[in-house]
Amino acid sequence: MHSVQFTAQTTSNGVVERDFTVGGIPGVLWSPASADADRAPLVLLGHGGGTHKKWPAMTGRAHLLVSGCGFHVACIDAPGHGDRPRTAYDEQEIAALYRAREAGEPEGPIVVRYNAHLAERAVPEWQEALDALQALPEIGTEGPVGYFGLNMGTAIGVPLTAADPRITAAVFGLHWPDALAEKAQRITIPIEYMLQWDDEHIPRESGLALFDAFASTEKTLHANAGRHKELPRFEADGAVRFFARHLGRAVRTAA
């Protein structure tokens, strides 16, 4: 088993941010600076396509979860993203995506296919990273684990959650059902699902179909008016409250 190798540490606003690698994969772990971080719940963040582990949406969500709930929060770069090299296949699919975008052709078929490929590489990486993170004394194997990822973060997170019983609550959203619905049907943990009502890439019926597929008896759809990239900021606060409810710590700050 690989172990977490810390490579850098900074602290801001009561949040300790530690860069690490695990089995050569770069990641970041955010934790409360205060002493009560021991054995706190852990939330895994899955970043979106074309971004990376320290994209503003990731650091923003991490700070909300650490400051609001006292959780540990971790993100690793997906294959071909952030500080990781791209394979020839990665380059080929990214080129195909840009061609479709410039030609005004649908991006969906390419994104669905490429994300399914990335998920096959990413799921075992996430499971190894989780093994290593739970070997840290301040995290441990007893506490609950959440997963929060939209777009490509959902393409990876749904098969990860279907495969790994350590994850007990998850926030997903903004994806097509094609490669995911069958795996969603095996997921029974509490789910919050975000969908954009006027998404120009994902047909409304497709987004609703993926939400419908989850077998969870406790699941909530948050559908907001607006296009694909117009998810309202307040949904991040909502996700923090979702994890506070399900991972067992009260939200500390007014939202």
Next chain:
Amino acid sequence: MHSVQFTAQTTSNGVVERDFTVGGIPGVLWSPASADADRAPLVLLGHGGGTHKKWPAMTGRAHLLVSGCGFHVACIDAPGHGDRPRTAYDEQEIAALYRAREAGEPEGPIVVRYNAHLAERAVPEWQEALDALQALPEIGTEGPVGYFGLNMGTAIGVPLTAADPRITAAVFGLHWPDALAEKAQRITIPIEYMLQWDDEHIPRESGLALFDAFASTEKTLHANAGRHKELPRFEADGAVRFFARHLGRAVRTAA
């Protein structure tokens, strides 16, 4: 114009509850006990069918809004509900509803028809009550006004909101679109809409159609797994945050 006549007052947990009548219609006004209640925003609560102004869901939401946001909150009994007499037509429709329920026949057509009738009586009553409430020095005409009502509270609230520009943010949900969609198309204020994904009375497509009908550029659907009466408790907290965002006061307590 009628004025608010206060008839009783109690205080608990920092919330002043004052019974009143306006033009013979009984209502209740909840306000913060602290001095900063002056000119605070006002939220109108519309109760559901078969209940009344002091039903536990009403007093619960009122306490969340007063304690969490410092708002004034008001509810009046709908026609034929609470302390108000039933007409012969009310009795006839209620009997028809019970007959359908006992026979296992769809309740929807009766509820839709009866609620549309009640809304015609209730909308002018709410507008007169709002006139009178805004004449109170602690409320005034300058502050924003919200509306929060599900089920019959939506059947009355949608036409009320379409008719009255003083209402600037509203929470609706759990209703058929039949008598409401045309009025929803005239509503452009921020909306939060609650729907039960497995509602045994309201078909999923019908609930989604009413959400879709609102012309608001800012609207959010909260769809939860579960049957008609299984709306999760945490949705009341979400509604409080919605009103805090749109009526301009921060939530004071952790939620």
